[in-house]
Amino acid sequence: MVAPRGSRSPTPLWGRVAIDRGGNTVQRILSHQLPSHLGETVRIAGWVHRRRLLKSVAFLIVRDAAGLTQVVVTDPAVRTQVEALTEETVVEVTGRVVANESAPAGVELTEPRVRPLGAPAVPPPFDLYRPALTASLPTQLDHAPTALRHPTRSAALRISAAAVAGFRAALDARDFVEIHTPKIVGSSTESGANVFTLDYFGRPGYLAQSPQFYKQLMVGVFERVYEVGPVFRAEPHDTVRHLAQYTSLDAELGFVADHRDVMAVLRNTLAGMLATVADRAGAALGTLGVTPPAVPAEIPAVHFTEALKIAGAPADEPDLAPAHERALGEWARRQHGSEFLYVTGYPMAKRPFYTHPDPARPAYSNGFDLLFRGLELVTGGQRLHRYDDYLAALAERGEPVEPYAGYVDAFRHGMPPHGGFAIGLERFVARLTGAANVREVTAFPRDLHRLTP
RNA sequence: GGUCCUGUGGAGCAGUUGGAGUGCUCGCCGCCCUGUCAAGGCGGAGGUCGCGGGUUCAAGUCCCGUCAGGACCGCCA
Numbered sequence: 001m002v003a004p005r006g007s008r009s010p011t012p013l014w015g016r017v018a019i020d021r022g023g024n025t026v027q028r029i030l031s032h033q034l035p036s037h038l039g040e041t042v043r044i045a046g047w048v049h050r051r052r053l054l055k056s057v058a059f060l061i062v063r064d065a066a067g068l069t070q071v072v073v074t075d076p077a078v079r080t081q082v083e084a085l086t087e088e089t090v091v092e093v094t095g096r097v098v099a100n101e102s103a104p105a106g107v108e109l110t111e112p113r114v115r116p117l118g119a120p121a122v123p124p125p126f127d128l129y130r131p132a133l134t135a136s137l138p139t140q141l142d143h144a145p146t147a148l149r150h151p152t153r154s155a156a157l158r159i160s161a162a163a164v165a166g167f168r169a170a171l172d173a174r175d176f177v178e179i180h181t182p183k184i185v186g187s188s189t190e191s192g193a194n195v196f197t198l199d200y201f202g203r204p205g206y207l208a209q210s211p212q213f214y215k216q217l218m219v220g221v222f223e224r225v226y227e228v229g230p231v232f233r234a235e236p237h238d239t240v241r242h243l244a245q246y247t248s249l250d251a252e253l254g255f256v257a258d259h260r261d262v263m264a265v266l267r268n269t270l271a272g273m274l275a276t277v278a279d280r281a282g283a284a285l286g287t288l289g290v291t292p293p294a295v296p297a298e299i300p301a302v303h304f305t306e307a308l309k310i311a312g313a314p315a316d317e318p319d320l321a322p323a324h325e326r327a328l329g330e331w332a333r334r335q336h337g338s339e340f341l342y343v344t345g346y347p348m349a350k351r352p353f354y355t356h357p358d359p360a361r362p363a364y365s366n367g368f369d370l371l372f373r374g375l376e377l378v379t380g381g382q383r384l385h386r387y388d389d390y391l392a393a394l395a396e397r398g399e400p401v402e403p404y405a406g407y408v409d410a411f412r413h414g415m416p417p418h419g420g421f422a423i424g425l426e427r428f429v430a431r432l433t434g435a436a437n438v439r440e441v442t443a444f445p446r447d448l449h450r451l452t453p
Numbered sequence: 454g455g456u457c458c459u460g461u462g463g464a465g466c467a468g469u470u471g472g473a474g475u476g477c478u479c480g481c482c483g484c485c486c487u488g489u490c491a492a493g494g495c496g497g498a499g500g501u502c503g504c505g506g507g508u509u510c511a512a513g514u515c516c517c518g519u520c521a522g523g524a525c526c527g528c529c530a
Contacts, residue, residue: 052489059489072488104490125463127480130491134465134479138522210530236454237528246530322526369530379530424530438530449522 028092030066034107037097044069044109045092045117047149048085050129058082060114061129062093063149070108071095081114087129088121088146137439144444144453155284156441160429162281163273164228167249167423170272174265176224176251181214183207183230187403194234196244207232210422213407215252216354216383219418220410226251228425238448240437241375241427245446249428252420259356259366259382262419263301263342266370266380269423270340271295277432288433293339300332301342304364319350320369329374344368353393356382356419366419372431380421387411 028043046064058079060071071093073079085091095109124146126135133140133150140147147153168178184200185208196207211227218225231248251269256262274292278285285292302310308317310331311324320328320343332341345364348357356366367381384390390408394401401408426438439445444453 050491052492054489054492055486057488059492061490070490100488102488102490123463123480125480127464127491130479132491136465136523139464231530233529235528238454238523239525239529240523242529248530319528376530422530427530 031062031064031069031105032066034069034097034105034109035099038099038107039097041094041096042109043092043094046090048087048089048091048121050087051082051085053079053083060085060091060093060112062091068105069093070103070105071112071114072108072110073112073114075111078112078114084120085114085116086120087123088149089119090117090121091115092117137437141439141445141450142453148443151287153440155281155287156429156433156435157443158284159277159281159288159290159433160425160441162277162279162284163425163428163432164247164249165280166273166276167226167228167269169276170269171224171226171251173272174224174268176226176253177218177222179215179218179222179225179227180229181208181211181218181227183232194236196232196234207234209233211248211250212352212354212422213404215250215420216415216418217407217410219252219254219420220413220415223254223416224252236448240439241430243426243438243442243445243447246438246442247425249423249425250420251422252418254416254418256382256417256419258417259344259368259380259419262380262382262421263299263344263368266378266421266423267295267299270370273428274432290433292432295340296336296338299340299342299370300336300338301344301368302328303345304343304347305345307343318347325371325376326374329371332371339373341371342368343371351381353397353399354383354390356384370421372428375427375431377427377431378421378423380419382417382419385411385415385417 028045029037031044031046034042044062044064046062046069049061049063049068051061052059056074058073060073060082062069062071073082092115093109093112095112097107098110099106100108124143125139126133126143126147128146128150133147133152135143135147140153148157172178184198184205186205195209198205198207208231210231211229215225215227227248227250229248229250230245232245233242234244235242251265253262253265274295278292304320305315307320307324307328308315311320311327313320313324328341328343329339332338344367345358345361346367346369348355348363348365351365351367358364358366365381367379369376370378370380384393387408390404390411391401394404394408426442429435429441430438433441435441439447
């Protein structure tokens with residue numbers, strides 16, 4: 001039995017086993033398993049990808065989870081049946097596996113029996129069987145349930161799944177514990193943040209815009225934690241890199257010397273993610289023509305003040321604009337041959353109150369961003385870990401302690417020096433695959449204008 | 454929230470300084486076709502040019518409003 005490319009485990013059964021009178025297996029198999037069943041009668045099932053009706057022969061192309069199967073139809077009765085099948089109709093086909101050089105995959109099914117598993121499908125408003133999906137992004141998003149069936153769209157989602165698996169594997173290997181924090185919260189994480197409000201049994205509640213506080217608290221339990229989960233931002237950003245809901249890959253670890261320990265963990269995590277993508281989503285990478293970049297043993301890092309100079313920004317600029325980040329991405333590739341670049345020491349004024357300052361230059365932070373091909377992919381840093389520092393930080397910003405009491409109080413009970421980071425999954429996949437818009441790599445994106453499907 | 458751009462059959466586009474019948478590619482329907490590979494050939498159906506108003510002898514084209522979508526920026530992952 002042939003395992004799918006990139007799979008390390010034996011192929012599981014995709015249907016119940018059955019043996020026909022001739023002793024052949026007629027359990028359902030997937031398209032990529034056909035070569036190991038030559039001469040046998042097998043059963044496949046999937047969606048009608050395309051029909052090609054010629055005079056003396058008709059071809060029925062069936063798409064399943066693993067790929068495409070060509071079914072050759074010569075029997076007039078079966079042909080009549082096939083002529084009535086629209087694209088995307090779900091069918092089951094039993095037939096003999098025959099090697100044939102003129103078949104696209106080298107094998108095909110002959111003498112088929114075709115059984116529709118549902119009514120003829122209503123075809124989507126675009127052609128899923130073409131190499132490229134030519135519908136505009138809004139059209140694709142409006143028809144996401146079918147648009148995502150196109151190999152290029154599903155490939156991005158497979159890469160996304162592999163990236164998450166790699167994130168977990170990389171951190172599991174370093175004794176991190178996966179946690180699950182509430183997505184409905186009683187107060188916003190960071191002052192001034194736009195959060196979605198909801199009615200929580202008559203009280204105001206909010207959709208969590210970050211697991212930040214909870215993952216820090218859980219450092220006090222496990223030392224090292226991570227979470228894969230949705231975060232919600234009610235900010236009216238209307239760009240190709242913003243979503244109202246996205247998947248945040250969060251990690252936090254205790255007993256760090258400073259942010260550089262966090263950066264080292266992030267570097268290894270990214271390498272693990274890309275390795276798993278190559279391992280488990282090799283076919284998807286091939287579909288999209290993507291070669292994953294190498295992660296340097298040490299990702300180049302520049303201080304914020306240096307970054308401003310490189311980007312040609314005024315020295316008193318408080319933050320990096322997107323154009324500056326693009327320039328820095330170019331610089332990193334040119335000077336260091338790296339698709340990744342750390343920018344460290346962002347001004348304290350531009351970071352949240354829990355950010356740890358640089359002891360040597362207190363106006364600057366021990367916080368960092370990671371740019372991936374010129375796009376902000378990760379924010380991280382060292383956090384405050386002393387109760388008194390939290391009180392001082394809030395006071396300095398003119399913020400009351402009360403809304404944060406449950407969080408800040410925990411620091412009275414002993415918290416180690418710690419830090420962490422959050423990777424934007426959709427941005428990671430978009431940059432990796434070359435997608436111009438994060439919506440292209442999100443199954444059902446939520447943004448300023450889109451709440452359905 | 455600011456700036457700019459775009460709305461033309463099911464999909465993707467063209468339509469030159471306003472000027473007779475809105476065109477192309479793909480899909481769809483019908484017929485034809487030695488095995489197709491994004492099949493090919495012939496024929497056909499399908500559009501109040503987003504909506505409302507205005508200018509003009511004449512508006513897909515110009516102006517105003519409105520709705521929808523997109524890009525950039527602010528901000529952020």
